[in-house]
Amino acid sequence: MGIIKVSHLKPEALLSEDVKDRNGRLLIPAGTILTETHIRVIKIWGIVEVEIEDASETDPDSSSAEAIDPEQLQAAETLLQERFLFCDREHPAIAELFRIGRQRLAAQMAKSPPGKRPSQTTSGGRRSSGRGRSGRTAESCEDRFSHIHQLIQKDIKLTTLPAVFKRINETIMNPNSSSREIADLISADTGLSARLLKLVNSVFYGYPSQIDSLSQAVSIVGTNQLSVLAFGIDIVGQFKRISSRDIDMESFWRHSIACGVIARLLASTRNIQNTERLFVAGILHDIGRLIIYHYTPRYATDILEMAGESGKLLRDGEEEYLGGDHSRIGALLLQIWKLPQSLENAVRHHHNPSDSQSILEPAIVHVADIAALALGTGSSGDTHVPPLDPAAWKQLGLSVNGLEPIATQAERQMNEIFQFFCQ
Numbered sequence: 001m002g003i004i005k006v007s008h009l010k011p012e013a014l015l016s017e018d019v020k021d022r023n024g025r026l027l028i029p030a031g032t033i034l035t036e037t038h039i040r041v042i043k044i045w046g047i048v049e050v051e052i053e054d055a056s057e058t059d060p061d062s063s064s065a066e067a068i069d070p071e072q073l074q075a076a077e078t079l080l081q082e083r084f085l086f087c088d089r090e091h092p093a094i095a096e097l098f099r100i101g102r103q104r105l106a107a108q109m110a111k112s113p114p115g116k117r118p119s120q121t122t123s124g125g126r127r128s129s130g131r132g133r134s135g136r137t138a139e140s141c142e143d144r145f146s147h148i149h150q151l152i153q154k155d156i157k158l159t160t161l162p163a164v165f166k167r168i169n170e171t172i173m174n175p176n177s178s179s180r181e182i183a184d185l186i187s188a189d190t191g192l193s194a195r196l197l198k199l200v201n202s203v204f205y206g207y208p209s210q211i212d213s214l215s216q217a218v219s220i221v222g223t224n225q226l227s228v229l230a231f232g233i234d235i236v237g238q239f240k241r242i243s244s245r246d247i248d249m250e251s252f253w254r255h256s257i258a259c260g261v262i263a264r265l266l267a268s269t270r271n272i273q274n275t276e277r278l279f280v281a282g283i284l285h286d287i288g289r290l291i292i293y294h295y296t297p298r299y300a301t302d303i304l305e306m307a308g309e310s311g312k313l314l315r316d317g318e319e320e321y322l323g324g325d326h327s328r329i330g331a332l333l334l335q336i337w338k339l340p341q342s343l344e345n346a347v348r349h350h351h352n353p354s355d356s357q358s359i360l361e362p363a364i365v366h367v368a369d370i371a372a373l374a375l376g377t378g379s380s381g382d383t384h385v386p387p388l389d390p391a392a393w394k395q396l397g398l399s400v401n402g403l404e405p406i407a408t409q410a411e412r413q414m415n416e417i418f419q420f421f422c423q
């Protein structure tokens with residue numbers, strides 16, 4: 001008797017525990033010999049593990065590992081050990097993410113020709129500039145931080161969101177406004193509405209039939225959700241033009257989008273209504289780093305080199321150099337934009353969710369960030385997976401067996417969403 005992942009379930013298995021949905025409603029009673037139909041029902045209900053007799057007959061790693069050469073697995077393990085240096089690998093969620101990351105990396109290595117193997121070791125999306133350190137000045141951390149703050153406030157383009165968002169916000173806040181009015185407002189911006197419709201018709205939503213009009217999209221996706229998505233699309237549109245001499249921007253956006261996609265999937269396991277808010281929080285979580293890279297490249301060079309030389313986490317290097325890390329800078333920007341408090345809170349506390357008064361949303365972005373880095377989908381400059389806050393993991397109420405289906409679904413959505421935002 002034991003618990004196994006639904007993805008490893010085979011017909012003829014004998015259930016030893018009732019299978020219930022999230023609300024505790026009985027779906028299939030203990031004692032049932034499972035058929036293909038039962039397994040399909042279990043998957044449709046989003047259940048990730050069940051208890052069966054003779055679970056020992058099912059090797060939990062067999063279906064994914066059998067095709068991979070043990071030597072590739074060993075090589076992937078060696079690469080990932082460095083990446084997980086700051087993580088407690090005894091924690092079940094980290095152990096599972098390490099296992100999933102190793103499987104994915106070994107499979108990628110097997111597909112790549114020798115000499116073109118994916119490297120997940122130390123670059124973290126950073127460019128090797130060949131420059132020496134910029135030469136430190138006598139500035140204090142506080143001076144540097146307030147310099148960044150001033151730069152953000154001075155840049156009109158950065159501090160002003162398009163007028164359409166102000167009107168959308170006002171309309172949402174007004175209890176008498178209708179979804180028709182929101183649809184009309186967004187429709188007035190033809191570029192934005194075309195992009196929203198494209199996203200709503202993508203694999204992200206997976207609706208069986210085509211959604212042709214914005215009013216249809218508003219009624220299916222929801223007013224708040226669509227507005228948050230519109231914010232996200234516009235902000236990425238503005239920021240993707242930003243370049244940096246220190247960081248590979250494609251890698252930055254891959255990481256940000258992976259974090260957003262995973263955060264949205266994690267949020268759906270908690271039955272959060274507006275999962276789009278978590279998607280956008282995930283996309284924006286490291287936006288503070290983009291500000292440092294673009295507006296103060298001298299600081300960025302110093303921080304990246306300091307962290308590289310001392311083998312520290314990049315965030316600790318930021319804290320030491322600026323007296324505050326990228327999450328504080330990102331939250332500052334979101335505050336200036338007057339984005340919803342919950343979004344700002346998720347960005348501000350994505351590395352320290354336990355410090356937040358409202359832990360759930362920062363906890364979701366925190367775990368999504370770690371999962372995105374563990375899966376090797378880009379980086380915002382980190383060469384290491386940041387440590388997991390165990391309280392944040394607990395908040396999610398997710399079984400470790402739920403991580404692999406989420407990783408698989410995220411990978412399915414990632415490419416299309418990345419193309420959508422970055423091309």
Ligand SMILES: [Fe+2]
Pocket residue numbers: 285286326327350351369
């Ligand atoms: Fe971060």
Ligand SMILES: [Fe+2]
Pocket residue numbers: 255259285286369380
């Ligand atoms: Fe991140």
